[in-house]
Amino acid sequence: MYATNYHRASSLSEAEQMLAAAEEGKLLSGGQTLIPTMKQRLAAPTDVVDLRHVAELKGISVSGGVVKIGAGTTHAEVAGSADIQSACPALAGLASHIGDPHVRHMGTIGGSIANNDPAADYPSAMLALNATIHTNKREIAADDFFVGMFETALGDDEIVTAVSFEAPDSAAYQKFPNPASRYAMAGVFVAKKGGTVRVGVTGAGSDGVYRASDMEQALSGSFSPDALDGVSVDPGGMLSDIHGTAEYRAHLVKVMAKRAVAAA
């Protein structure tokens, strides 16, 4: 790891100041991606601003069917939250299968979506749940937030503070983990709210997380796995690497989508 300067913020405004004062600063939430990346010298921020002690970023609330999760909430906290388990068990289940127990004690929902790893689990849920991403500056619809691989709509001085969404009528997440890394090779989050079905796909698309609009259309007509029989997934938009070809991933997306609908 290259040398860096560590700063611990105790409030959101202090974090903003620390980030503004840094030459090339990075926000450090759980650090479960950033620190390994810095160790490999793939990232070399001059300064890191630790957000773990910012109380404004913590906590889960469910009120009037709206779920709000502070950006600094860990995967273990989301997985173990009775409120989330009751309002959106699919999201609690998703959180309980990110990484491993030690990673889940540190990694946060805000960090995951701000990083927008193409194989991260949370972004697919944010899209499918039609979530709103709250920052220190504004509110951004998930549809506008995830721009591309490792790319979001966040500005350099913007900090994710929370995510919120209306609890779905039913939802489920199914992923096919890489047998070695356990990252999703295809992960599909399906959420139904009233007559609307939204489908978020992670791990597979060559441009990162995306909504499968043809699947959404088919499922809005009939919310059953069979409704996806006639939908074809184009390998043209899929990742292709040593772990799996584009054709393989396209096939996996459909299989995971069917499993998710069956489980929802």
Added chain:
Amino acid sequence: MASISMTVNGRTVSGEAEDRTLLVEFLRSNLALTGTHVGCDTSQCGACVVHVDGKAVKSCTMLAAQASGSSVTTIEGLANGDVLHPVQKAFHENHGLQCGFCTPGMIMAAVDMIERHGGDLDEATVRSELEGNICRCTGYHNIVKSILAAAAEIGGARQAAE
């Protein structure tokens, strides 16, 4: 340089370290607590697992400065003098190790797992909970057996106390 102070195994410690110093480096180099191992250095193997404020974390994936002010427990902090912690004893009795390199992390992960699940542990849960700990010798069989034995003992002791 960061001024770091924390409680490690019940003892208040402090020291100076570069801001980029990892918690595992601070434990091993500054405090000479070499029971915590570095296996892969890529956040995958879990040989470096310690408890920070009661939660199992990978000490190779946390800066020492991040842990400043926290309470840390390492493998050295488990035994009570010559009396092994029930998880250590179970690994001993069930031959839960061969070369022993992964053992500190395995044991710290096991203690955390048993604390969270209590006596409800079954084999499938233990295997899935060991996702973040890699062993190249044992094929995990006796590690799982050790954890189940320790969970039964700790669960039984808890029941007896209630």
